[in-house]
């Protein structure tokens with residue numbers, strides 16, 4: 001197995017915390033819910049892309065890249081973290097920002113967009129709503145090549161190729177070490193399923209390390225059938241890339257699409273409830289695009305009776321809280337305040 005031989009940059013010096021959430025478990029009437037705090041990974045603001053970028057940036061550096069380019073939505077955590085990793089490595093970074101929701105791009109927006117400017121993106125290429133994103137990327141690459149004489153090293157959206165997904169196959173090993181130390185065994189992991197490197201990588205890790213539990217992906221954009229096929233493909237490609245002959249049966253690939261709501265990055269009542277509940281019960285920040293919907297999935301599955309009261313369920317926090325600051329209108333002030 002190639003996993004331990006791959007070149008890797010280290011952007012987090014520790015295993016992310018594994019914490020019980022007793023107040024949330026109580027508020028929901030069980031099961032026993034734990035959280036894996038990948039919101040505390042390294043680079044600017046943490047989040048799941050940090051694990052993927054440890055491998056993906058090592059590849060770019062080995063290839064002699066001087067500049068990288070990547071693509072994401074207008075509030076992309078992946079763009080923020082790729083940019084932060086590039087800064088750390090002394091590379092230039094170009095971003096292609098895709099307006100997936102009509103009218104959602106604003107140069108002045110807060111949240112991650114603000115950080116794209118603060119962290120010093122070389123240029124933002126905006127792909128307007130309705131444009132073909134592949135063509136926008138091709139145009140952006142050509143523009144940089146014409147200007148600088150060299151194409152930037154291209155990192156795919158979400159760093160969700162087999163190399164990036166390897167970050168989450170390795171994360172299973174980290175989790176199993178923590179579980180062994182504490183004599184803990186989880187029945188289920190609940191995790192966001194977007195561009196797929198996280199969900200697919202965890203499935204590859206499950207196969208590599210024989211973890212017996214279920215991995216329940218919550219789709220943040222696509223319908224179940226589309227997402228499940230994508231995840232199965234990426235998980236299997238990741239195993240092949242790691243030169244493992246372990247298998248991933250179709251039955252392992254679970255995707256819930258009931259919590260996408262009105263569409264990608266648009267919160268509904270269940271998203272807002274989840275963000276508010278995690279904050280008020282456990283002091284944990286979620287984002288409305290990924291972890292809020294995933295937490296809504298966890299809450300929905302509990303209410304539907306998908307878990308038994310003594311199950312141990314791990315909510316894998318994938319970060320994204322910097323995007324919260326672009327959603328102030330969805331969370332109007334609701335606490336008393338007074339002048340004194």
Ligand SMILES: Cc1ncc(COP(=O)(O)O)c(C=O)c1O
Pocket residue numbers: 047048076077078158160192193194195196197198199287290291318319320321
């Ligand atoms: C905070 C957060 N969680 C989850 C995801 C989804 O992860 P993946 O793209 O690996 O499916 C993303 C993707 O951008 C994200 O930013």
